Amino acid sequence: MNALTTPQTVTHTPQTTAAATAPKPSRAEAEAAVRTLLRWAGDDPTREGLIDTPARVTRAFEEWFAGYEIDPREMLQRTFEETDGYDEMVLLRDIRFESYCEHHMAPIIGKAHIAYLPKNRVVGISKLARVVEVFAKRLQIQEKMTSQVANVLDEVLQPLGVAVVIEAQHQCMTTRGVHKPGVAMVTSRMLGAFRSNIETRREFLALIAQPGLGSSAV
Ligand SMILES: [Zn+2]
Numbered sequence: 385m386n387a388l389t390t391p392q393t394v395t396h397t398p399q400t401t402a403a404a405t406a407p408k409p410s411r412a413e414a415e416a417a418v419r420t421l422l423r424w425a426g427d428d429p430t431r432e433g434l435i436d437t438p439a440r441v442t443r444a445f446e447e448w449f450a451g452y453e454i455d456p457r458e459m460l461q462r463t464f465e466e467t468d469g470y471d472e473m474v475l476l477r478d479i480r481f482e483s484y485c486e487h488h489m490a491p492i493i494g495k496a497h498i499a500y501l502p503k504n505r506v507v508g509i510s511k512l513a514r515v516v517e518v519f520a521k522r523l524q525i526q527e528k529m530t531s532q533v534a535n536v537l538d539e540v541l542q543p544l545g546v547a548v549v550i551e552a553q554h555q556c557m558t559t560r561g562v563h564k565p566g567v568a569m570v571t572s573r574m575l576g577a578f579r580s581n582i583e584t585r586r587e588f589l590a591l592i593a594q595p596g597l598g599s600s601a602v
Pocket residue numbers: 485486487488489490554556557
């Protein structure tokens with residue numbers, strides 16, 4: 385490849401989405417692909433009940449994968465510095481999300497808990513939920529999503545610490561493969577004080593484990 389011999393000509397970062405390297409297919413092409421999958425499943429895409437399905441599926445894709453269109457750094461840019469010295473933990477727990485596993489495109493449904501220890505700067509709490517949303521609305525593995533949420537908050541807010549715990553059920557595991565319903569996967573990423581200070585981490589984990597406050601089963 386040319387990129388290997390003349391790396392200085394590469395202007396985009398290699399981790400950008402495939403959509404950045406190949407032109408986005410047209411809606412008609414996407415709908416044709418859905419018709420192919422319907423035939424692959426064993427059905428007839430021309431029968432009445434399925435005639436509008438490809439159009440509906442592509443529109444659903446626009447919602448399920450809306451996160452590719454949003455830059456979370458830009459979204460978090462508006463921060464507030466008038467905190468009167470507030471330096472205790474800010475915690476948003478039980479943030480429900482729906483994502484899709486990148487191996488099977490099956491739903492991952494769960495909740496995220498986010499905390500940070502501000503240093504001069506805070507962000508509107510709805511933005512914490514939006515960050516989860518932006519990364520959830522992409523094809524994911526839970527480990528990567530956990531890191532992405534923690535890393536972007538760390539980068540933009542530059543707080544004393546960030547903690548992210550995600551618990552979720554993977555429908556590729558509950559509805560196929562090993563068929564194990566009720567199994568939740570838990571991932572976490574601790575940065576700064578949450579990683580280095582056991583007390584801070586313990587306080588966070590105790591707060592997210594507390595019943596009530598609108599918590600619900602995954
Ligand atoms: Zn999967």
